[in-house]
Amino acid sequence: MTTLFIKNMVCNRCIMVVQKELDALGLDVNNIKLGEVVLTNGCSAKEKRKLEEVLNTLGFELINDKKGRTIEKIKNVVIDLVHYQDNEVKTNLSEVLRSKLHHDYNYLSNLFSEVEGTTIEKYFIAQKIEKVKELLVYDELSLSEIAFRLNYSSVGYLSNQFKKVTGLSPSHFKKIREDRRKPLDEV
Incomplete structure (x- = not known):
């Protein structure tokens, strides 16, 4: 399992939007809550870059530090x-x-x-x-x-x-x- 941290997730609609994008990328979500996503199978560097691009266009941001x-x-x-x-x-x-x-x-x-x-x-x-x-x-x-x-x-x-x-x-x-x-x- 891999945990990703996402900036600017502040409401239930944010969770739904992020969930939709993760599903569209074919990533298997184990758990999602404000600011945090747990992926069952992790994701490749390529998938992570694509997710980061999609999230940025929606006003979200992956947090790496x-x-x-x-x-x-x-x-x-x-x-x-x-x-x-x-x-x-x-x-x-x-x-x-x-x-x-x-x-x-x-x-x-x-x-x-x-x-x-x-x-x-x-x-x-x-x-x-x-x-x-x-x-x-x-x-x-x-x-x-x-x-x-x-x-x-x-x-x-x-x-x-x-x-x-x-x-x-x-x-x-x-x-x-x-x-x-x-x-x-x-x-």
Whole structure:
């Protein structure tokens, strides 16, 4: 079995697109998840080059270095936690990353800052704000429910953080209803 790491896989549609391309190339997939593909029989250098070409045209990228793989794993854990788990995990982010990636949080934090030029915490906040925007646009939950769902200690704290990041209050954002959401790979 061979594991490939792929940058910019941020949602279930990304998984479907990558799966389709792997199938088209005749590669046997054992498992696929955000940022990671396990091939049952591996792939030749020629197949890997072809896959890399196809992925690049779709906005994805094969990651060949250890640092890059670790950064992508951090991002995928944060994205999964915020966007797909409804932030159900009640432990702190450092504990979640430490347990899922089996590395000391200080190592992960320093590596992330070195490579990305921002902190894990700021990346986490940016993802949470994007989720808040999404929930505001859907207009199904009150701001209190959104704050609770995303583990904010209060509506006031969520509002302050939202305004600090976007320059708008949540209510103003909701009123203008502009789609100011960024693709997750650009956050």
